[in-house]
Amino acid sequence: MLKVMICDDSAFMRKIFSDTVEADSELTVIDTAYNGQNLLDKLKKQKPDLLMLDIEMPVLNGLQTLKIVKEKYPEIPVIMVSALDNSETVFKALDIGAFDFIPKPGGSISLNIDSIKEELITKLKAAHKSKKERVTKPVKIRKRIKSFPIVAIGTSSGGPRALSTLLSGIPNNFPAAFVIVQHMPAGFTKTLADRLNSISGLSIKEAEAGDKLKKGHALLAPGDYHLEINNNGQVKLNQNPKEHGVRPSVDYMLKSLAQNYNAERITAVILTGMGRDGAVGMEELTNNGAYGIIEAKESALVYGMPSAAAAKGAYDEILNINDIAARLIEIVEG
Numbered sequence: 292m293l294k295v296m297i298c299d300d301s302a303f304m305r306k307i308f309s310d311t312v313e314a315d316s317e318l319t320v321i322d323t324a325y326n327g328q329n330l331l332d333k334l335k336k337q338k339p340d341l342l343m344l345d346i347e348m349p350v351l352n353g354l355q356t357l358k359i360v361k362e363k364y365p366e367i368p369v370i371m372v373s374a375l376d377n378s379e380t381v382f383k384a385l386d387i388g389a390f391d392f393i394p395k396p397g398g399s400i401s402l403n404i405d406s407i408k409e410e411l412i413t414k415l416k417a418a419h420k421s422k423k424e425r426v427t428k429p430v431k432i433r434k435r436i437k438s439f440p441i442v443a444i445g446t447s448s449g450g451p452r453a454l455s456t457l458l459s460g461i462p463n464n465f466p467a468a469f470v471i472v473q474h475m476p477a478g479f480t481k482t483l484a485d486r487l488n489s490i491s492g493l494s495i496k497e498a499e500a501g502d503k504l505k506k507g508h509a510l511l512a513p514g515d516y517h518l519e520i521n522n523n524g525q526v527k528l529n530q531n532p533k534e535h536g537v538r539p540s541v542d543y544m545l546k547s548l549a550q551n552y553n554a555e556r557i558t559a560v561i562l563t564g565m566g567r568d569g570a571v572g573m574e575e576l577t578n579n580g581a582y583g584i585i586e587a588k589e590s591a592l593v594y595g596m597p598s599a600a601a602a603k604g605a606y607d608e609i610l611n612i613n614d615i616a617a618r619l620i621e622i623v624e625g
Contacts, residue, residue: 293317293419296339298324298356299372300348307396307404308343308372308411315412327351331359341415342369345395346377346384354384361388368418370411378482382451390418390592391448394476409536417448417565421593440467440623441504441557443548445541445572447474447564449592451483453612454562455490458509460616463492467558467623469509470498470520470548472541474564477514484511502526512539519547535568541596545572554579558622560615561606562586564596573605582622587611 295312297320299305305323312318321339324330326348342360346353357369371392373381381392391414396404446453450473458469473483481497488495491509496502498510504524512518516528517539534540541561548557549572559576561569563586577583583606585597590612600606610618 292319293340293415294319294321294338295341295343295415296320296322296324296330296333296337297343298327298330298348299343299345300326301345304345304372304395311404311408311411312343312415318412318415327353327356327359330356331363334360334364338364339367340419342367343372343415344369344389345372346380347374354380354387357384357387357389368421370414370418378479379486381479382482382486385451386455390414390421394479413565414448417593417595438553438556439504439506441548441552442467442469442560442619442623443545443557443576444469444471444560444562445545445564445569445596446472446562447537447566447568447593447596449563450474451486452592453586453590454483454487456612457560457562457615457619458487458491458493458495461492461619464507465492465620465623466506467619468504468506468524469493469495470504470512470518470544471509472512472518472539472544474537474539474541474568475514477516480511480514487511498526498528500526500528512544514539517543519544520551521547522551535566537566537568541569542572545569545576548572549575549579549581554581557581558584558619560584560586560619561597561600562612563591563593565593566595567599569596570599570603570605573600574603577605577607583607584615584618585609586615 297308309320328350368390371384371389374395484497493509495509519527554576585600585606587609588594
């Protein structure tokens with residue numbers, strides 16, 4: 292039984308989250324706290340396996356509390372709870388070391404608890420299971436891609452930090468187009484795109500219908516929309532049924548590239564994330580000549596998505612996140 296502690300200044304939300312967590316047979320709530328200071332006092336006496344932490348609280352807010360928790364109790368994974376209007380703060384929390392976040396029911400994003408129940412339970416369990424293991428890299432050689440190169444990236448939990456590491460290593464005027472799917476709720480992806488744009492040599496934006504793939508540019512799928520690329524290099528967005536329980540889906544994007552492009556132009560990358568999304572698309576692409584890179588366990592926050600791709604043999608290299616940008620430069624520029 293995994294022990295969960297919940298910190299939220301709203302008694303109503305503490306009750307809602309407690310009931311949701313307790314309904315799962317593998318989780319139990321050992322205590323709740325009404326603000327950051329109250330939480331820190333309780334952590335001196337009992338240690339949970341997992342922590343849920345609200346962002347907006349009196350006395351000590353979520354970010355202040357998170358910094359102290361990660362300093363004193365770095366072994367406790369933290370899931371942040373945030374409303375849409377705190378999207379920038381969410382990414383600061385992920386930078387500090389939060390495992391992931393969930394959107395808060397109600398408020399400005401008008402969600403109810405049923406709509407995030409599965410996401411919450413899945414992320415709590417993934418946070419507990421996350422491990423760091425070393426992986427030996429297979430050695431492969433890739434010749435320079437001569438035609439218009441495309442880099443397709445898929446990620447989930449831990450993705451914002453992994454994307455920051457990778458994309459900050461891409462230089463200005465890089466001669467490839469990037470398309471990215473990050474599992475994330477609607478309303479948060481634009482903030483992520485803006486943050487990534489500020490640290491990368493690429494021009495990065497949240498994708499809109501009609502956008503076209505361009506060298507030196509990256510398009511990030513908007514939350515709650517599948518993204519596909521047609522044979523003219525144009526973005527199409529839709530709200531077709533979720534795949535693997537998510538929208539946008541990495542597989543949806545990768546399969547569109549497989550259907551519309553010569554796979555030898557494509558380098559597909561699967562980064563940290565829970566679940567299996569991306570494995571089918573990676574298999575389809577790599578079987579037809581695309582180059583596949585998956586993030587190694589040693590750097591992945593969650594090895595679910597990379598592991599699923601690896602199990603299918605849908606990769607050419609397994610690399611630490613710190614090595615992927617340099618490898619992409621070698622592949623594209625020779």
